[in-house]
Amino acid sequence: MTNLTLEQAEGWIKKACAKATQLGVKVSVYVVDSGGNPVAFARMDGAGVLTPDIARAKAYTAIAFKSHSKDIAERMKDRPAAALGLTQASGNRVVFLPGGVLAKKGEEIHGAIGVSGASSDQDHECGLEAIAT
Amino acid sequence: MTNLTLEQAEGWIKKACAKATQLGVKVSVYVVDSGGNPVAFARMDGAGVLTPDIARAKAYTAIAFKSHSKDIAERMKDRPAAALGLTQASGNRVVFLPGGVLAKKGEEIHGAIGVSGASSDQDHECGLEAIAT
Amino acid sequence: MTNLTLEQAEGWIKKACAKATQLGVKVSVYVVDSGGNPVAFARMDGAGVLTPDIARAKAYTAIAFKSHSKDIAERMKDRPAAALGLTQASGNRVVFLPGGVLAKKGEEIHGAIGVSGASSDQDHECGLEAIAT
Amino acid sequence: MTNLTLEQAEGWIKKACAKATQLGVKVSVYVVDSGGNPVAFARMDGAGVLTPDIARAKAYTAIAFKSHSKDIAERMKDRPAAALGLTQASGNRVVFLPGGVLAKKGEEIHGAIGVSGASSDQDHECGLEAIAT
Numbered sequence: 103m104t105n106l107t108l109e110q111a112e113g114w115i116k117k118a119c120a121k122a123t124q125l126g127v128k129v130s131v132y133v134v135d136s137g138g139n140p141v142a143f144a145r146m147d148g149a150g151v152l153t154p155d156i157a158r159a160k161a162y163t164a165i166a167f168k169s170h171s172k173d174i175a176e177r178m179k180d181r182p183a184a185a186l187g188l189t190q191a192s193g194n195r196v197v198f199l200p201g202g203v204l205a206k207k208g209e210e211i212h213g214a215i216g217v218s219g220a221s222s223d224q225d226h227e228c229g230l231e232a233i234a235t
Numbered sequence: 236m237t238n239l240t241l242e243q244a245e246g247w248i249k250k251a252c253a254k255a256t257q258l259g260v261k262v263s264v265y266v267v268d269s270g271g272n273p274v275a276f277a278r279m280d281g282a283g284v285l286t287p288d289i290a291r292a293k294a295y296t297a298i299a300f301k302s303h304s305k306d307i308a309e310r311m312k313d314r315p316a317a318a319l320g321l322t323q324a325s326g327n328r329v330v331f332l333p334g335g336v337l338a339k340k341g342e343e344i345h346g347a348i349g350v351s352g353a354s355s356d357q358d359h360e361c362g363l364e365a366i367a368t
Numbered sequence: 369m370t371n372l373t374l375e376q377a378e379g380w381i382k383k384a385c386a387k388a389t390q391l392g393v394k395v396s397v398y399v400v401d402s403g404g405n406p407v408a409f410a411r412m413d414g415a416g417v418l419t420p421d422i423a424r425a426k427a428y429t430a431i432a433f434k435s436h437s438k439d440i441a442e443r444m445k446d447r448p449a450a451a452l453g454l455t456q457a458s459g460n461r462v463v464f465l466p467g468g469v470l471a472k473k474g475e476e477i478h479g480a481i482g483v484s485g486a487s488s489d490q491d492h493e494c495g496l497e498a499i500a501t
Numbered sequence: 502m503t504n505l506t507l508e509q510a511e512g513w514i515k516k517a518c519a520k521a522t523q524l525g526v527k528v529s530v531y532v533v534d535s536g537g538n539p540v541a542f543a544r545m546d547g548a549g550v551l552t553p554d555i556a557r558a559k560a561y562t563a564i565a566f567k568s569h570s571k572d573i574a575e576r577m578k579d580r581p582a583a584a585l586g587l588t589q590a591s592g593n594r595v596v597f598l599p600g601g602v603l604a605k606k607g608e609e610i611h612g613a614i615g616v617s618g619a620s621s622d623q624d625h626e627c628g629l630e631a632i633a634t
Contacts, residue, residue, distance in 0.1 A: 107413050130406075137536020138284050140396075140420040143409045147373050154406040166285035183311040183318035187330030190322055191292040192285055193592060240546050263539075273529075273553040276542045280506050287539040417537050418565035418591055425590040444582040451582035455589055463586030 106213040111142040118232035129219035132157035138165040153218040160202030161216030171202030201225030205233040239268045239346040244275040251365035262352035265290035271298040286351040293335030294349030304335030334358030338366040372401045372479040377408040384498035395485035398423035404431040419484040426468030427482030437468030467491030471499040505612040510541040517631035528618035531556035535610045537564040552617040559601030560615030570601030600624030604632040
C-alpha cells in the first residue's frame with residue numbers, strides 16, 4: 103500500500119481541470135486513495151450538481167475492480183443483473199461508467215481519480231491526463 | 236440444518252486460497268452456514284477492497300437459491316427486472332455472478348462458499364475445489 | 369443565490385487547513401454552495417478515513433438550517449426523536465455536530481464549510497477562520 | 502499507511518478467540534486494515550448470527566475515529582443526536598459500542614480488530630489481548 107498525499111491529489115486535480123478547460127468542458131474531479139477513501143475533490147464552476155458524487159463513484163470503482171472504470175463498464179455493458187448485484191454489494195458505491203482512472207506506482211495501486219461532467223471519452227481522457235507523468 | 240463448524244469453514248478457505256495461488260490470482264473467500272449467516276472469511280494479500288463483500292453476496296446467493304450462484308446467474312442473465320426484484324427482496328444481499336458454491340451433506344444444505352477477485356470461471360473453480368473431499 | 373466559485377472554496381479550504389496546522393490537528397474540510405451542493409474538499413494527510421463524509425454532512429447541515437451546525441446541534445442535543453426525524457427527512461445528509469460554518473454575503477447565504485477531525489471546538493474554529501475576511 | 506497482512510490478521514483472530522475461550526464466551530472477531538477495509542473474520546461455534554456484522558462495525562469505528570471504540574462510545578453515551586448523525590454520515594458503518602480495538606505500529610494506524618458476542622468489557626478485553634505483543 104502506497105501513501106497518496108493531499109499534495110499529489112491536488113496536483114492530479116489541477117491537471118484534470120486543465121485538460122477539461124482545453125477540451126471546453128466543465129467537470130468534477132475526485133481523488134481516492136488505495137483503500138478507496140476520499141482525499142480531495144473539486145467541481146469546476148458550471149459543472150452539474152451531481153457530478154461530484156458520480157466522480158467519486160467512478161474513482162471508487164477503479165479501486166474496487168483494480169482497473170479503469172471504462173474497462174469494467176465495458177464488461178458489464180450487457181449484463182444488467184450482474185451490474186445490479188455488484189452495485190448493491192458495494193453499498194451503492196460503484197458505477198459502471200468510463201471516467202474512473204486507476205493510478206499505479208510500479209505494481210502497487212496508488213489511488214484513483216474520477217471525472218464526471220463531460221462525455222464518457224472526455225471524462226476518461228481528463229483522468230488519464232491527470233496521472234500522466 | 237447441519238452444523239457447519241468454524242474449523243470446517245477455515246479448512247474450505249485454506250483450500251480455496253491454495254487453488255487461487257495455484258492459478259496465480261488473489262481472491263477473497265467467504266463462508267456462510269445453511270442459514271446464510273457468516274462463519275469465516277479471508278482476503279488474500281493483494282485482493283481488491285470490495286472483494287470481501289462480493290464474496291459474501293455470492294455465498295449468500297448460493298444458500299438463497301439452493302444452487303451454485305453460477306446457475307442462478309445464468310437464469311437471470313436476460314431478466315434484469317426479475318434480478319432487480321430478487322435483489323431488493325433480499326435486502327440487497329444477493330448477487331447474480333458465478334463464484335458462490337453450495338455445499339451439501341447428503342441431501343441437506345451444509346453451507347456455501349463465495350469467491351471473488353479473479354475471473355468468474357476461476358472464482359467458481361476455487362469454490363468447487365474448496366468443498367471437494 | 370450568490371455564486372460561490374471553486375477559487376473561493378479552495379481559498380477557504382487553504383485557510384481552514386492553515387488554522388488546523390497551527391492548532392496541531394489533522395482535518396478534512398468540505399465546501400458546499402448555497403444550494404447545499406459540493407464545490408471542493410480536501411483531507412489533510414493523517415486525517416481519518418471518515419472525516420470527509422462527516423465534514424460534508426456538517427457543511428450541508430449549515431445550509432439546511434441556515435445557521436452554524438453548532439447552533440442546531442445545541443438545539444437538538446436533548447431531542448433525539450426530532451433529530452432522528454430531521455436526519456431521515458434529509459435523506460441522511462445532516463449531522464448535529466459543531467464544525468459546519470455558514471458563510472453569508474450581506475443578507476444572502478453564500479455557502480458553507482464543514483470541518484471534521486479535531487475536537488468540536490477546534491473544528492468550528494477552523495471553519496470560522498476559513499471564512500473570516 | 503502500513504501493510505496489514507492476512508497472516509497477521511489471522512494471528513490476531515486466533516489470539517482473540519483463545520482469550521474468549523479462556524473467558525468462557527463465544528464471539529465473532531473481525532479485522533480491518535488501516536483504510537477500514539475487511540481482511541479476515543471468524544465466528545466461533547455458538548456465537549450469534551449478528552455478531553459478525555457488529556464486530557465489523559466495531560472494527561471500522563476504531564479506524565474511523567482513530568481510537569478504541571470504547572472511547573468514542575463513552576463520548577457519545579449521552580449524545581443520541583450526534584451519534585445518529587455520525588452513524589448516518591458513515592453509511593451505517595459505525596457503532597458506538599466497546600469491542601473495537603485500534604492497532605498502531607509506532608505512530609501509524611496498522612488496522613483494527615472488532616469483537617462481538619460477550620459483554621462489552623469482555624469484547625474489549627479480547628480485542629486488546631489480540632494485538633498485545
